[in-house]
Amino acid sequence: xxxxxxxxxxxxGYKNDIVNVKEGYGRNYLIPQGKGVIASASAKxxxxxxxxxQAHKLAAQKAAAEDKAKAFEGVSLEIPAKVSVTGQLYGxxxxxxxxxxxxxxxxxxxxxxVTMHEAKRVGDYEAIVHFHKEVEVAVPVKVxxxxxxxxxxxxxxxxxEAPVEIPELEDIEDELEDEAEA
Numbered sequence: 001x002x003x004x005x006x007x008x009x010x011x012x013g014y015k016n017d018i019v020n021v022k023e024g025y026g027r028n029y030l031i032p033q034g035k036g037v038i039a040s041a042s043a044k045x046x047x048x049x050x051x052x053x054q055a056h057k058l059a060a061q062k063a064a065a066e067d068k069a070k071a072f073e074g075v076s077l078e079i080p081a082k083v084s085v086t087g088q089l090y091g092x093x094x095x096x097x098x099x100x101x102x103x104x105x106x107x108x109x110x111x112x113x114v115t116m117h118e119a120k121r122v123g124d125y126e127a128i129v130h131f132h133k134e135v136e137v138a139v140p141v142k143v144x145x146x147x148x149x150x151x152x153x154x155x156x157x158x159x160x161e162a163p164v165e166i167p168e169l170e171d172i173e174d175e176l177e178d179e180a181e182a
Contacts, residue, residue: 001026002039004047009035010115014133016047065132072129072137077101080146083122092118093143098127102139119143 001023005013013019018039021030030036037043051058079101082090095114102109109129116127125141 003030003036004039004043005036007035008130008133010112010130016051017133018044018047062132062134065135068131069135069137071107072139075102075105075107076140076142077127078142078144080144081122083145087122087145089120089122089143092120093125093141094118095127098139098141116141
């Protein structure tokens, strides 16, 4: 089923794209939510006419997206996370943590335009920021182990214990023989 998208949907397409989707997805989700319309012949003609009229506006949107992308030049993130001894994270690092780290650097963006495979181990990853269908920026993300101070050792009070007497093997054998005779 062909659908004309009315808004950007990461992983599917961008506004005014004609995409093929399964019928249930189109009829049960995209169309009722107002995210798309059926791509009939008349709808395609209307779309083509609208794109001609909006060409200047679309060029301005692309230029604005490129300006935003320039703010990301040289930006790399280091995100601390709690880690087990084997290097496995407790939880994961995803798009939400990337957006928080960017906000700390003074760059405010919407979480919906960031995609990243969730990091479950310490290492280097890449987050993609989608500003426009033709403008995407890759931001290097390094997940590092959070320095968690080890708890201070607690000194236990040592109790003086009397040494335990261990009987000799010969004494045990003699006792067993005495019991067997009795």
